[in-house]
Amino acid sequence: xxxxxxxxxxxxxxxxxxxxxxxxxxxxxxxxxxxxxxxxxxxxxxxxxxxxxxxxxxxxxxxxxxxxxxxxxxxxxxxxxxxxxxxxxxxxxxxxxxxxxxxxxxxxxxxxxxxxxxxxxxxxxxxxxxxxxxxxxxxxxxxxxxxxxxxxxxxxxxxxxxxxxxxxxxxxxxxxxxxxxxxxxxxxxxxxxxxxxxxxxxxxxxxxxxxxxxxxxxxxxxxxxxxxxxxxxxxxxxxxxxxxxxxxxxxxxxxxxxxxxxxxxxxxxxxxxxxxxxxxxxxxxxxxxxxxxxxxxxxxxxxxxxxxxxxxxxxxxxxxxxxxxxxxxxxxxxxxxxxxxxxxxxxxxxxxxxxxxxxxxxxxxxxxxxxxxxxxxxxxxxxxxxxxxxxxxxxxxxxxxxxxxxxxxxxxxxxxxxxxxxxxxxxxxxxxxxxxx
Ligand SMILES: Cc1cc2nc3c(=O)[nH]c(=O)nc-3n(C[C@H](O)[C@H](O)[C@H](O)COP(=O)(O)OP(=O)(O)OC[C@H]3O[C@@H](n4cnc5c(N)ncnc54)[C@H](O)[C@@H]3O)c2cc1C
Numbered sequence: 001x002x003x004x005x006x007x008x009x010x011x012x013x014x015x016x017x018x019x020x021x022x023x024x025x026x027x028x029x030x031x032x033x034x035x036x037x038x039x040x041x042x043x044x045x046x047x048x049x050x051x052x053x054x055x056x057x058x059x060x061x062x063x064x065x066x067x068x069x070x071x072x073x074x075x076x077x078x079x080x081x082x083x084x085x086x087x088x089x090x091x092x093x094x095x096x097x098x099x100x101x102x103x104x105x106x107x108x109x110x111x112x113x114x115x116x117x118x119x120x121x122x123x124x125x126x127x128x129x130x131x132x133x134x135x136x137x138x139x140x141x142x143x144x145x146x147x148x149x150x151x152x153x154x155x156x157x158x159x160x161x162x163x164x165x166x167x168x169x170x171x172x173x174x175x176x177x178x179x180x181x182x183x184x185x186x187x188x189x190x191x192x193x194x195x196x197x198x199x200x201x202x203x204x205x206x207x208x209x210x211x212x213x214x215x216x217x218x219x220x221x222x223x224x225x226x227x228x229x230x231x232x233x234x235x236x237x238x239x240x241x242x243x244x245x246x247x248x249x250x251x252x253x254x255x256x257x258x259x260x261x262x263x264x265x266x267x268x269x270x271x272x273x274x275x276x277x278x279x280x281x282x283x284x285x286x287x288x289x290x291x292x293x294x295x296x297x298x299x300x301x302x303x304x305x306x307x308x309x310x311x312x313x314x315x316x317x318x319x320x321x322x323x324x325x326x327x328x329x330x331x332x333x334x335x336x337x338x339x340x341x342x343x344x345x346x347x348x349x350x351x352x353x354x355x356x357x358x359x360x361x362x363x364x365x366x367x368x369x370x371x372x373x374x375x376x377x378x379x380x381x382x383x384x385x386x387x388x389x390x391x392x393x394x395x396x397x398x399x400x401x402x403x404x405x406x407x408x409x410x411x412x413x414x415x416x417x418x419x420x421x422x423x424x425x426x427x428x429x430x431x432x433x434x435x436x437x
């Protein structure tokens with residue numbers, strides 16, 4: 001029951017030129033760029049793809065940069081927990097592409113259906129095509145609905161995952177608002193790897209905060225497929241300090257598996273292999289994840305995610321294709337918006353260098369994940385990252401890691417909260433080139 005989206009392996013290999021690896025050799029020059037003949041196509045307008053598109057156009061205005069995005073606007077998953085708990089508006093986490101258009105990025109709306117690496121073109125929408133010299137693939141994640149019996153894309157209308165931004169977050173918030181006081185909310189985080197490792201526990205805190213202030217007789221039950229989780233000591237401290245009578249945490253262990261094996265959308269029942277059956281008034285089921293479907297079906301993945309060269313995020317499968325953000329295997333670097341944005345700067349530096357436009361210098365890969373535990377109380381985890389060798393393979397390794405600890409002062413936590421709010425504004429202004437709009 002854990003099958004990823006169905007992929008035609010043969011079609012994927014053909015898409016990548018037969019052998020799965022294409023080294024086409026980049027025949028573009030500074031003159032071709034000046035004549036406006038060099039095309040970079042970017043798939044996906046999240047923090048990974050949109051940053052690449054905007055930065056390339058800012059630093060090399062003569063480059064033709066096309067961003068293909070399936071949605072008209074981008075609603076972020078990051079800070080969606082704040083929205084779900086009523087702490088932020090939907091508009092404040094929704095961004096348009098007008099700044100990028102103003103900067104000169106050719107923003108096209110459509111779903112990319114195939115990548116033809118041999119002929120260097122992508123097909124999108126019903127009949128549209130775009131040729132590229134270099135392709136950047138940043139499609140985020142796909143959800144493996146059938147990893148849970150009874151779960152499906154249709155079921156997400158009743159039991160939302162809210163792990164992709166937009167309508168899913170709206171459904172979860174609406175269901176919480178509709179639930180009577182005294183109701184039961186179930187939150188089911190998956191095993192690693194998945195987008196935003198601390199995200200489910202921030203969500204638990206913020207939903208519990210909503211229940212505590214609006215529906216205090218209600219409960220939040222966490223059914224976790226994992227044995228342990230990111231920033232666990234600080235989250236557990238927050239569960240005790242703020243939400244003692246609301247949150248009930250079930251972590252899996254060697255004997256008991258509290259991952260969700262089956263759901264019944266009609267009755268609201270949630271089943272675990274450990275034999276627990278919970279009847280949920282609101283169920284937030286977060287299933288297993290893979291790289292965005294276009295990356296899988298184009299043969300860019302190995303297993304569920306896409307291998308990359310750690311010093312520049314070129315795909316290990318094709319020299320002229322980059323994969324970044326959640327879809328990539330960045331090893332120690334977690335799947336986060338901060339990571340995707342930082343990786344995008346690395347990709348831009350590599351593209352400008354190989355096109356002989358400019359030496360963008362060294363770009364430092366870094367990440368910080370903030371999690372809001374309660375009003376004015378946020379925890380952090382982060383590191384910087386360098387390519388290095390581990391167990392005989394070249395990969396990204398963390399250095400200078402830091403993480404919040406239990407018992408920190410209210411002042412430290414308040415500052416974290418303020419930093420997180422400032423980070424969201426700075427990041428989204430940069431990603432969506434808002435200063436250009
Ligand atoms: C609840 C939650 C909280 C989070 N909090 C944080 C946080 O505090 N800090 C943080 O740094 N990160 C956080 N994250 C993680 C963050 O949202 C992701 O890591 C980030 O969005 C990844 O960026 P991306 O560009 O790789 O993918 P995405 O943001 O998913 O963007 C991919 C884009 O590609 C488009 N697309 C996909 N396929 C196609 C196609 N075939 N054709 C055209 N377009 C396509 C999609 O529509 C989408 O717009 C959180 C995530 C969740 C779920």
